[in-house]
Structures are given as structure tokens and as C-alpha cells.
Amino acid sequence: MKVGELTYREFSRMLALSGVNIRTEPFTINVSSNLSLVSEGLYLLYADYPLYPEHSDFVDFYVDVAAPKSLRRWYRPKVFFSYDGTMPFKPLPQKQALPVFEWGLNWCVATSAHQYLMIHAAVIEKGGKALIMPAPPGSGKSTLCAALVSKGWRLLSDEMALIDRGTGLVAPAPRPISLKNESICVIKEYAPNFIFGPESDETHKGKVSHIKPPKNAVDEGVVPVEAAVVLFPKYNATSETVIQSRSRALTAIELAENAFNFNILGKEGFELLTKTVAGCDCYSLVYSDLDDVIDRLEQLMCTELDGKRASVNG
Amino acid sequence: MAKADLISQVIVEPSQAVRFDLEQWELLVRQGKHAFLLAKLYHKFCEAELETEILAPAKHHFLSADMIAQRQRIAVPLEVERVRALLAQLDLDLVLLKGAAYAVSGLPAANGRTFSDIDILVPANKLDALERVFKDDGWIGQHMDAYDQKYYRQWMHEIPPLQHFRRGTEVDMHHTILPPTANYHPDPMKLLEKAVRVAPGIKVLCPEDMVIHSATHLFHEGEFEHGLRDLVDIAELLIHFGKKNPDFWVRLVPRAIELELIRPLYYGLHYARKILSVPIPNQVMAEVALGAPNPVMGKIMDWLFLRALRPNHPSCDLFGAGLARWFLYVRSHYLRMPLYLLLPHLVRKAWKARFEKKAEGIPAFIPGEQKK
Numbered sequence: 001m002k003v004g005e006l007t008y009r010e011f012s013r014m015l016a017l018s019g020v021n022i023r024t025e026p027f028t029i030n031v032s033s034n035l036s037l038v039s040e041g042l043y044l045l046y047a048d049y050p051l052y053p054e055h056s057d058f059v060d061f062y063v064d065v066a067a068p069k070s071l072r073r074w075y076r077p078k079v080f081f082s083y084d085g086t087m088p089f090k091p092l093p094q095k096q097a098l099p100v101f102e103w104g105l106n107w108c109v110a111t112s113a114h115q116y117l118m119i120h121a122a123v124i125e126k127g128g129k130a131l132i133m134p135a136p137p138g139s140g141k142s143t144l145c146a147a148l149v150s151k152g153w154r155l156l157s158d159e160m161a162l163i164d165r166g167t168g169l170v171a172p173a174p175r176p177i178s179l180k181n182e183s184i185c186v187i188k189e190y191a192p193n194f195i196f197g198p199e200s201d202e203t204h205k206g207k208v209s210h211i212k213p214p215k216n217a218v219d220e221g222v223v224p225v226e227a228a229v230v231l232f233p234k235y236n237a238t239s240e241t242v243i244q245s246r247s248r249a250l251t252a253i254e255l256a257e258n259a260f261n262f263n264i265l266g267k268e269g270f271e272l273l274t275k276t277v278a279g280c281d282c283y284s285l286v287y288s289d290l291d292d293v294i295d296r297l298e299q300l301m302c303t304e305l306d307g308k309r310a311s312v313n314g
Numbered sequence: 315m316a317k318a319d320l321i322s323q324v325i326v327e328p329s330q331a332v333r334f335d336l337e338q339w340e341l342l343v344r345q346g347k348h349a350f351l352l353a354k355l356y357h358k359f360c361e362a363e364l365e366t367e368i369l370a371p372a373k374h375h376f377l378s379a380d381m382i383a384q385r386q387r388i389a390v391p392l393e394v395e396r397v398r399a400l401l402a403q404l405d406l407d408l409v410l411l412k413g414a415a416y417a418v419s420g421l422p423a424a425n426g427r428t429f430s431d432i433d434i435l436v437p438a439n440k441l442d443a444l445e446r447v448f449k450d451d452g453w454i455g456q457h458m459d460a461y462d463q464k465y466y467r468q469w470m471h472e473i474p475p476l477q478h479f480r481r482g483t484e485v486d487m488h489h490t491i492l493p494p495t496a497n498y499h500p501d502p503m504k505l506l507e508k509a510v511r512v513a514p515g516i517k518v519l520c521p522e523d524m525v526i527h528s529a530t531h532l533f534h535e536g537e538f539e540h541g542l543r544d545l546v547d548i549a550e551l552l553i554h555f556g557k558k559n560p561d562f563w564v565r566l567v568p569r570a571i572e573l574e575l576i577r578p579l580y581y582g583l584h585y586a587r588k589i590l591s592v593p594i595p596n597q598v599m600a601e602v603a604l605g606a607p608n609p610v611m612g613k614i615m616d617w618l619f620l621r622a623l624r625p626n627h628p629s630c631d632l633f634g635a636g637l638a639r640w641f642l643y644v645r646s647h648y649l650r651m652p653l654y655l656l657l658p659h660l661v662r663k664a665w666k667a668r669f670e671k672k673a674e675g676i677p678a679f680i681p682g683e684q685k686k
Contacts, residue, residue, distance in 0.1 A: 055337050058371035062344070084344055085628040114378035264385050
């Protein structure tokens with residue numbers, strides 16, 4: 001059963017009572033909330049996600065996004081994120097409830113899913129190969145990710161690359177793409193078919209809105225992908241598209257700095273990271289024109305695939 | 315309705331988990347995470363060669379916790395070495411307490427245990443000099459507001475925790491066992507005299523003192539987040555020392571009497587036996603009964619501690635758990651300082667919590683920045 005097969009009334013009731021068990025690969029979460037902002041947002045953005053009845057599947061994370069039951073419900077209303085009864089963060093203004101859910105869930109994953117090497121990066125797939133885009137906030141990583149997804153690339157994750165310690169493959173973790181500030185307008189114009197969640201103003205990251213992940217990304221959420229390209233994007237309004245090769249050594253160091261749990265995995269993390277980077281071509285990218293950059297990246301991934309094939313045949 | 319404390323069940327008898335259903339495995343993971351005992355549970359499963367019996371989707375959680383514990387096991391000796399070098403500047407030996415002590419002396423209690431800080435015991439007269447040495451090395455005092463500083467320095471048995479500005483490691487510098495304002499005044503010099511050298515320049519308390527100190531720490535605490543974990547420490551110390559050295563049981567109670575810490579030792583033994591089924595010789599239980607509270611008080615303390623020492627997870631809170639925790643919080647302060655000091659302090663803290671503006675928001679999500 002999918003979230004969207006419930007009526008909104010049923011969904012919001014469940015959310016407020018025992019919580020809803022949602023499969024968001026590779027985890028099962030139980031989310032509960034007494035806020036309509038959250039129930040409306042989740043019902044819209046997570047419509048294609050599988051839903052499990054209570055106690056039919058192992059729940060990895062119990063999360064709750066709620067308004068306090070005190071007077072603060074009315075006076076400058078706040079929202080609390082709790083992870084199975086503990087509150088890792090201070091409360092935020094209630095209008096930010098939906099981003100708070102997304103950030104909170106990311107935090108749960110980043111602090112406990114050490115079966116993966118977790119790198120702060122967007123990952124998308126083309127022709128069976130993954131493109132990893134690590135980047136600091138503000139570099140246009142999510143914007144480019146959303147634009148590529150709108151052209152049919154498969155979304156693995158907008159937030160973290162999960163490299164499986166067992167297989168070395170990238171595990172998909174498809175969730176809504178989070179866009180900030182000007183990128184919201186840019187992508188609304190560029191990809192009018194995308195469904196957007198509500199906009200949350202005045203978060204510490206500015207204005208935030210989420211894009212509903214395409215159905216194929218959710219349905220193929222169990223199919224892992226081999227990493228082929230690591231690309232560091234940078235948006236620059238006045239620049240033409242420039243793609244430059246960069247050294248694998250430097251790339252490995254930057255990926256390590258962008259990893260959530262590099263220090264925890266130790267030697268094994270180092271070996272997994274260097275092995276992954278050794279199998280990838282690495283580039284840096286400066287861009288402003290989305291159409292142009294997408295053309296170039298599609299070419300890049302094609303030659304990547306041809307090159308790999310050629311080397312196998314030769 | 316409160317669910318069972320699955321952690322204690324599994325620690326006492328790991329094979330119990332073989333019969334767990336999906337919901338119980340899930341609960342064990344949830345309770346284990348909140349009680350900081352997930353890696354310890356995994357270690358118990360491995361010891362009993364039951365790790366293949368762990369329900370597959372639960373296993374990632376155990377393995378992740380184990381991984382963190384193993385990293386810390388590597389990091390602790392490195393941090394200890396740095397701290398040792400600082401104390402050596404003043405020609406002092408490093409005396410480790412609690413978790414770090416179990417780790418450097420290779421005790422079973424350290425297996426699968428996680429650490430939040432390094433506790434050390436130093437002579438009170440060297441405190442100022444040591445603080446300067448630490449500060450020169452990049453350690454910064456936490457709780458910098460003036461009232462907290464004054465509170466710690468005037469009334470507490472330790473100075474505000476010091477945190478290394480880059481590595482994030484925290485050191486708790488104790489100069490005595492209990493706050494100077496407390497009812498009992500155990501002499502820290504007695505502990506230092508009997509400390510045992512485990513490596514050049516590094517000492518830990520002798521076995522009896524280690525148990526007594528751990529019990530004192532736990533049963534004078536006001537917050538029980540780590541309560542069950544600390545009781546598990548005590549249980550494992552008792553089992554290990556009891557097996558290794560038969561004299562241990564003979565020396566334990568007399569030493570507690572000598573240190574004026576018979577009451578906390580009583581609680582330690584009583585609850586280690588009651589909650590974690592630690593086999594304690596009857597003779598020892600009879601001797602330590604000297605430190606038991608009167609029967610009425612005993613019933614009350616049982617009611618309180620049997621609630622506070624359950625896993626810190628809402629699933630297993632017994633009726634009245636919130637009240638019990640609140641009582642123990644007030645009690646811990648009452649043990650620390652006389653009423654005429656306590657009341658203004660609690661009022662002050664309540665005022666601060668209510669009215670002083672705190673920084674808000676989810677901390678910026680900086681990759682690689684993991685709290686130790």
C-alpha cells in the first residue's frame with residue numbers, strides 16, 4: 001500500500017495517533033505529527049512511498065514533529081523535533097515544520113547508519129552509472145540535481161551519498177529535493193511539471209521548498225548503482241559552462257571532508273573512499289545555463305559509459 | 315502500559331533474545347540506544363556467540379553502535395596520553411576514573427562501552443596550576459557564565475568540564491569525590507594513595523575503590539540518563555574482580571567503611587543484584603547492610619531507583635517515573651549542599667531556564683563534525 005492510497009483524512013488521523021510507518025529506502029521510519037503543515041506536506045511529497053501497517057516491519061527511526069501542548073501553541077508557535085522521545089535540537093518556529101522533519105530525519109541517518117560511508121552530496125543516475133555531486137551549501141548542487149532529475153535522470157538522493165560498505169555501490173535514498181531561495185523560482189520555471197511542497201520562510205537557510213520525488217525514483221529505490229563520476233558544481237551567474245578534470249587525490253580528500261562518518265569508519269572508510277574515487281572520473285564544474293550544462297553532462301556520462309565499455313572490450 | 319526493560323534481561327541472559335519477536339527486537343534497539351548500551355548489548359551477543367541470531371534489520375543498528383565504540387576504544391588511549399603529558403609537566407601522575415580507567419586497564423566493563431568524557435582525579439592544591447597547563451594546551455572551560463563558574467568552583471567536587479577546542483574531547487577534573495558541602499567527607503588522598511599504576515605515569519583506582527567510586531558517583535547523581543549504563547559498569551566490575559581475586563570481596567566493605575562511603579556501596583550492590591542479578595556473596599550482603607537506609611526509607615529509595623535505573627526510554631517508564639526522576643534530582647542537590655544554599659540555587663536555575671534566551675535552531679549540519 002502507498003501513502004497516496006489513503007484519503008488525506010485517514011493519513012492525518014494516523015499521523016496524529018500512532019504515527020505512520022513509511023518505507024523511505026533504505027530505512028523504515030515511523031513519523032507522527034499533530035501539525036497540519038506536516039500532514040499536508042508529507043501526504044503530498046511522500047504519496048508514492050510504501051506504507052506499512054504497525055509492527056509489520058522493523059522501524060529504524062521513530063520521529064515526531066509536533067507543536068508543544070502548552071500555551072506556546074498559540075504564542076509565537078514552535079515546532080519540536082523528537083527522535084524517539086529525545087529532542088536533539090532546540091525548537092524552531094512552527095512555519096518550518098516540514099524542513100524540520102527533513103533535517104531531523106537526515107540527522108537520524110547521519111548519526112547512526114554506519115553500514116554506509118555517508119557523504120554530503122547529491123547523487124543521480126544516468127544509464128546505470130551514478131554521478132556524485134558533493135558541494136557546500138550555496139554552490140547550486142540541489143538546483144542542478146533538480147534540473148537533471150527533470151530531464152529524466154534518476155534521483156538517488158539530494159542530500160547524501162550512501163556508499164554500501166559491503167558492495168561498494170551507492171544505495172539510493174530518494175527523498176524530496178530541498179531547494180532554497182532563488183532556486184525555487186528557477187526550477188519552478190525550468191521544470192513546470194514538478195510538484196512543490198509548501199514554502200517555509202525565514203529558516204536559517206532562508207526560504208525552503210521541497211520537490212516531490214518522481215515516482216520512478218521511489219519505485220527503483222532498492223536498485224543500487226555503481227559510482228562513475230564525481231563532480232563539484234559551482235553556480236556562477238556570469239560564467240559559461242566550464243568542466244575541468246581534477247585530481248583523484250584532491251577529490252578523495254574533499255569527499256572525506258564532506259563525509260558524515262569518515263572518522264568513525266576509520267581505515268575501512270579510507271579504503272572504501274579511495275576505491276570508489278579510483279573507479280570514478282573527477283571534474284569540477286562552473287555553470288550558469290541549465291540547458292547547456294545538462295547537454296554537457298549527458299555527453300560526459302555517455303562517453304563515460306562508452307569509455308568503460310571500450311576498456312572492457314579492449 | 316510500560317513495557318519490559320529488555321536491556322537488563324539481555325545483559326543477564328543474552329539467549330533470551332533468541333525468542334524475541336520483531337516488536338521486541340525493535341524495542342531492544344530503541345531502549346539500547348537511549349540507554350547508551352547498544353554496543354554493550356552487541357558485545358554480550360558476541361560473547362555468547364549469538365550475534366548470528368540478531369534479527370537482520372536490527373543488526374545494522376548494533377553494528378553501527380559497535381563501530382562507534384570501537385573508534386572510541388582507539389581514541390581514548392590517544393587522548394589519555396595527551397592528558398598524561400600535561401600532568402607530567404607538573405610531575406603528577408594521571409589518575410583516571412570511570413570509563414577511561416576501565417579502558418586503559420583492559421577491564422571487561424570497557425567492552426562495548428561508549429565514553430562522553432575523560433574523568434580524572436587530581437590533588438586539590440594543584441588545581442589552579444593544572445587548569446593553566448590545560449588552557450595553554452587549547453582546553454576551554456565550558457559553562458562560562460559567571461554563576462555556573464561560581465557554582466562549580468564553590469560547591470562542586472569538580473571544576474567546569476574542559477573541552478579541547480579542536481578535538482572536542484572533554485575532561486572532567488575532579489579534586490575530590492563528593493562536593494565539599496556534602497554530608498560525608500571521604501578523603502580523596504586515601505584513594506590517591508592506593509591507586510594502581512597501569513602504565514608509566516598513568517594510574518587507576520584499586521579494584522575496591524573503583525567500585526566504591528563508581529557507586530558513589532551513580533547514587534549521588536541527579537540525572538539518570540546514563541544510570542543503567544553506570545549500573546552495568548558496577549555489575550561488570552563486581553563480576554570481574556570477584557572472580558579474579560577472592561580477597562576482593564573480603565576487602566570491599568571494610569574499605570567503604572574506611573572511606574565513609576558505605577551507603578552508596580550498599581546501593582550499588584543492592585541494585586546490581588536486584589536489577590542485573592549479579593551474584594554477590596551473602597556474607598558481603600550481610601556486611602554491607604550496615605549502610606542500608608532504615609526500612610521505610612529503603613522502600614522509598616527502591617521505589618525511586620527502580621524507576622530511575624530503567625532504560626531511559628518512554629516505552630518502559632513505570633508509573634511515576636517522571637516524579638521519581640524529579641525527586642532524585644532534588645535529592646542529588648540536597649546531598650550536595652545544605653538547604654540554605656540549595657534553595658537559592660534551584661530558584662536561580664529555574665529562573666535561568668525560564669527567562670534567559672537561548673540560542674535556537676538546528677545546529678548547522680557540518681559533515682565530519684561528530685560529537686565524541
